[in-house]
Amino acid sequence: MYGLNELSSSDLEAYRAALRRDFERVRARTEALVAPLSAEDCQIQSMPDASPTKWHLAHTTWFWETFLLKPMRAGYETPDPVYDFMFNSYYEAVGPRHARSRRGMVTRPSLEGVLSYRAFVTDAMGRFLDETEEAAFAKAARLIETGLAHEEQHQELILTDIKHALYQNPAKPAAYPRPPTAGGAPASGWTTFEGGLNEFGAPATGFSFDNEHPRHKVWLEGFALANHPVTNGDVRAFIDDGGYRTPALWLSAGWAQVQAEGWDAPLYWEKRDGAWFEHTLHGEQPLDNTAPAAHLSYFEADAIAEWMGPRLPTEAELELAAAAAPEGRSHVAGACAHPAAASDAPLGGFYGEVWQWTTSSYGPYPGYRRPKGAIGEYNGKFMSGQYVLKGSSCATPPGHARATYRNFFYPGDRWQFTGLRLAKDV
């Protein structure tokens, strides 16, 4: 959305062609994720924070309709005006919307109907991209980039939400077949970073969200980061040492949640006859001790860091370190089985394994102002009560994340692929 410079006409056409290809690719990838699921799987909402797969399919389509086709494509008509009410997520400026916690109650349109709605809008957007005047395209381009990033975010949510949905089933079925895993011992040791006054936040060029701006200076002392995320084996040791029963390790609000919800292990873990298992997108599997631990709330990440020592990193520390991180591994749809990081590069597993909690509350950067209008509701209004996570997870679409990307969740949220990496002062 930020930093799209004025381009020459031929550059603009090349850019248009690239966006056209990205659009086709992203839309197709969303549908590929859903292909192995049944109409029933796509219907349900397992908790208020999650959404039905069908809703994700429709909402990502509603976005194109609402922000691109309706305002910019003359003569565009929606297949059904009720969709505007049904598939709005949280944009107050766009009008009233269906209650979030009741999304699973909408059985019609059916999955088939939603796929038709997608095809209709994909086609209309394709023609818009092909046919629109240069000036109009230039005006639309930033919104299209936002729409692509938005749909990719929902691709990750489709995976986390269907995992939670199928977990409700006593048979704990698989969403996807199990991919071949190429595990191995995680990297060891620490990588050290010098402190000083550095700039953070997204540069003026290339796509980024509003919350990554403006670029600003932060002073950091020197620090070091562990070369791999905390593993399942580490968390087992925490459990075995009574970590979930020791209030001194926990933040006060975290300890309250441990007690209220009876937490005694990460979400999806279950111990039977002395052996640990984990519900995955491929059904229940024996727990892999060398894999990075996932589905940890901030409260758990903080308590584990308090127990392992020394501490969690800050957002700025992880952003500074991102330069040392190898490229994210490539992913295939549904390949998310928390494989161990085979890489022994410094800072292994920064991308593509688990989102890494930071101690930084999700707030505005110095100089940030919430944009006006519906699109301004995208990020700014969520800036209270959440923590920033950096990197990306095994469920993140390839190429989606970047060093300045700010993911954010509430400290009690556990259903995302969230873990931690230790930090220390040097």
Added chain:
Amino acid sequence: MYGLNELSSSDLEAYRAALRRDFERVRARTEALVAPLSAEDCQIQSMPDASPTKWHLAHTTWFWETFLLKPMRAGYETPDPVYDFMFNSYYEAVGPRHARSRRGMVTRPSLEGVLSYRAFVTDAMGRFLDETEEAAFAKAARLIETGLAHEEQHQELILTDIKHALYQNPAKPAAYPRPPTAGGAPASGWTTFEGGLNEFGAPATGFSFDNEHPRHKVWLEGFALANHPVTNGDVRAFIDDGGYRTPALWLSAGWAQVQAEGWDAPLYWEKRDGAWFEHTLHGEQPLDNTAPAAHLSYFEADAIAEWMGPRLPTEAELELAAAAAPEGRSHVAGACAHPAAASDAPLGGFYGEVWQWTTSSYGPYPGYRRPKGAIGEYNGKFMSGQYVLKGSSCATPPGHARATYRNFFYPGDRWQFTGLRLAKDV
């Protein structure tokens, strides 16, 4: 269940043939009700009191498996052992069960899978009915009658629950096409009954539930009953007179619920631009003033009776009067549009329109003892906090109800086809 006398061998075979036909008919009717619904429609649970259609399909099948096939059919094997956990409703004696409020979370088996499960069990029961020894059949017959009545009860719940489920959809879609309606002015006037000491409860022969026993004497003073149920027009007058805003008309617990849930009309009613509409199984329809009012809680029925005067009847009064009631009208699947009672027979609409609330709490008859074992949980353990309803509704399967039948719901329940008929002392 009660009153099946010992029969001769040839009578027993005739009885077996009749049960065999009833079994096929009831199973087929259940599936016919579901035929117009989508996999998504059958998946969802709109509130804890309601159940998904798919669950009803599976649970009525589980019943045959659990109480007939597993204990009585040598070598019977269930298609999937997890179904026993998934589809048990409330039988503590049978073992643990899936939480009621999470029934809508089970996406697998799919609707198609549940229909296969039904076919498998229908077939196995058919062979059991054909092949079982005479002595074993005689032992099973009462349970089979119970199973048929049980499945018919769930047929009514399928209709009430899918109505509520589709009501969650902002588009308020239809479950079934609209049938031709043959309305007309409801009967007028009152029918008078003499008091005295009479016997109530089910006779020793013919099928009935345990809660209709034992037969016992009750003294009644003379009374009269209105010849038709209270109509939508009556309820509109109650609304127009401020009935929903007048605490003096309401029981204390009813008034608390009016305020807590913001009741200002019966469930499913909506006023737009001065005109009343009602959500039905055929989608939203203009309100028919002459039709019997449905979807009234006991609290509403009591307040309306307090306002119209003089009062609601007791269970014994309605049971005594049932002799004067014409046979229930025949029904076709999905024909439930609250048509007005065309009959001007005394006591019109006793069967086949709306269940009629009584002031009688649902409790044990004198001499009643809860049966032991799982089947004893069928009725007895619900004998607190609920009220008895008599008659039957437009959603009740033909021939299911009878004068001694005791339906029961909590006083705040509104999603059933429940209404009222006025009574007075004479």
Added chain:
Amino acid sequence: MYGLNELSSSDLEAYRAALRRDFERVRARTEALVAPLSAEDCQIQSMPDASPTKWHLAHTTWFWETFLLKPMRAGYETPDPVYDFMFNSYYEAVGPRHARSRRGMVTRPSLEGVLSYRAFVTDAMGRFLDETEEAAFAKAARLIETGLAHEEQHQELILTDIKHALYQNPAKPAAYPRPPTAGGAPASGWTTFEGGLNEFGAPATGFSFDNEHPRHKVWLEGFALANHPVTNGDVRAFIDDGGYRTPALWLSAGWAQVQAEGWDAPLYWEKRDGAWFEHTLHGEQPLDNTAPAAHLSYFEADAIAEWMGPRLPTEAELELAAAAAPEGRSHVAGACAHPAAASDAPLGGFYGEVWQWTTSSYGPYPGYRRPKGAIGEYNGKFMSGQYVLKGSSCATPPGHARATYRNFFYPGDRWQFTGLRLAKDV
């Protein structure tokens, strides 16, 4: 309220003098109950169902003001108009009122202030009783009787509520010094009653509440009642046999409450080092096995009866039997320590030990119509969801209860002195 016939002028004056004495006695008794309590004790509300002692003191005073002094005593002025809002309990017809669950939040007037309010109103009522014209007195007399019965009902609630309030204190302090107890083995055996058609409900003369009317006929089969209430020893045997862990013994709603609230013994019981103790109005005491069991909900009473066999009685059975019950024992303020029934008279402990749960839902008698106006809210609007109890408890003021008296509570309520007596068919 019912059945006060027209009296001659001299009879009326004698009646006036008697009421005058009763008024002084009842007002003084209320204050005597409160004398040993501190201002802090009288302030708090331990749960929404209970009320602060101070509120009881003020509300019983508000009643005289609202129904007698304001409408009937020319020139009467209340000490503070805000009291009308503060101390109304549930009379919708009288106007808005302070939320029930926030009664403990009113620190001003202080206890001392409320006692002054009492003295002011007691004095005004005394002058009203002394000075009012004969015709006005005749009109007021029924209301005065109601006011006396109302204040006596609150005397019992003062005891049950302060017991619950002090139970919140980790030190479990005593409200009153321990009285001498004169225990003994409870009576044994059964008393048999013939069935037939009998009349129930209050006669036309003498004071009674509206809900005891009209007198009406009920047919009963023959039955027998245990000669003593179920004892603490019986309940210990129920506990030892796993009664609180056996769903088959419980009503469905009762079992849900057992699980939700973790019930494993009656309210106020605690087991330490293998010995049972019970919190009482005199502080914690070792449990007396021979005393009648108290603080049982209907659900517990029903489960204990299911386990001990055969069953709980109905309201009509206990009312018929009341003729065989000895007079209630005399009571002194705060003497409530559940002493064992020393009497071996038939039907010992009918009055003065524990209220006895019946299987009869609290509903209207045939022919009952709720009175109009505020006083009509006294009983009628509570006729849903509750069960009738007969007899009286150790906390009931002497002479307050009678055979036709209908006490009523919700089936989950435990903080009253409620127990059970077994019944059986003969």
Added chain:
Amino acid sequence: MYGLNELSSSDLEAYRAALRRDFERVRARTEALVAPLSAEDCQIQSMPDASPTKWHLAHTTWFWETFLLKPMRAGYETPDPVYDFMFNSYYEAVGPRHARSRRGMVTRPSLEGVLSYRAFVTDAMGRFLDETEEAAFAKAARLIETGLAHEEQHQELILTDIKHALYQNPAKPAAYPRPPTAGGAPASGWTTFEGGLNEFGAPATGFSFDNEHPRHKVWLEGFALANHPVTNGDVRAFIDDGGYRTPALWLSAGWAQVQAEGWDAPLYWEKRDGAWFEHTLHGEQPLDNTAPAAHLSYFEADAIAEWMGPRLPTEAELELAAAAAPEGRSHVAGACAHPAAASDAPLGGFYGEVWQWTTSSYGPYPGYRRPKGAIGEYNGKFMSGQYVLKGSSCATPPGHARATYRNFFYPGDRWQFTGLRLAKDV
């Protein structure tokens, strides 16, 4: 707690004498605040976040007992061992404790009993301070400073909590007589501050809490702060412009709370017949437009800043600016009526009017590690979900706050004297 250097023996004795005087002064001030309140006023807890006055009196006494007298004073015996359970607030390391939300349920000890407990402990501490050996005193001194600061924090809470408690009373009574107010027009304009790399956090000497450490560098851009806090008049304009009905102004979580709790004005405001009133410690008063607005949640502060523009300050900005703030005004007990800032010094009202919300989440400073043991629970474990406030309020004891002081509350909390000051970039 931090930065008490080693002193010479005579300096140590002077320091001991000073602490002795401070101890007497602080203890006496607490009791002076309570003197005008009744036993009933001191008993109640109006919401889980607030505590009874009596509990504050006892808890601040328990602190001296638990952390000083029991571990350091040989032969000390508590008046009642149950107090340790009753009056522990949240120190898990010290043992189990009475549930926070049930603090208002403890009627015994009475207020008089708690004042005796205070006298007993004050006396024992006095003797400890007088008699303890020099080495032991040196060891205890930091804890004594913490105990004084702790008791002063509870002095402020006594005022905020009793204000909320008396607000529950329909008569909205006064806690204290109204003091003379010396209002005036608030200062106008802005004060500008240069950016750069500065040090923040408490210096090594003088008393401060652990959460103010370690001192660390933060880079700031230049900024300006308004010379006065936002006033009641400003908030009225916000209300009049529909601020409480405009979702675009609010953080998402804030808007949810606005709707769930029906916020349409600050806590304690009420509009009657077109005029605004405010409940104060002196009873209800007409709203003073020139006074600083108080009882605003962070959500309201943020929305008002969004509406007035440009923004809220950060913690570091306010801490940097504190050097420009005039000394806090002197206060007398109960003088808290939100008088307008008469000062026209730059940065008026930094101390002594309202705590000022910042956009900084309350988290650990770089290098901060939670101390071990019970005293480590004082601050560190609350570092999630809260925001930092700077300055002090009219209820803060004189001399208590300082530039590096970090107050913190949840973003929805409104019952503290919390307001805001606008900031802008320069």
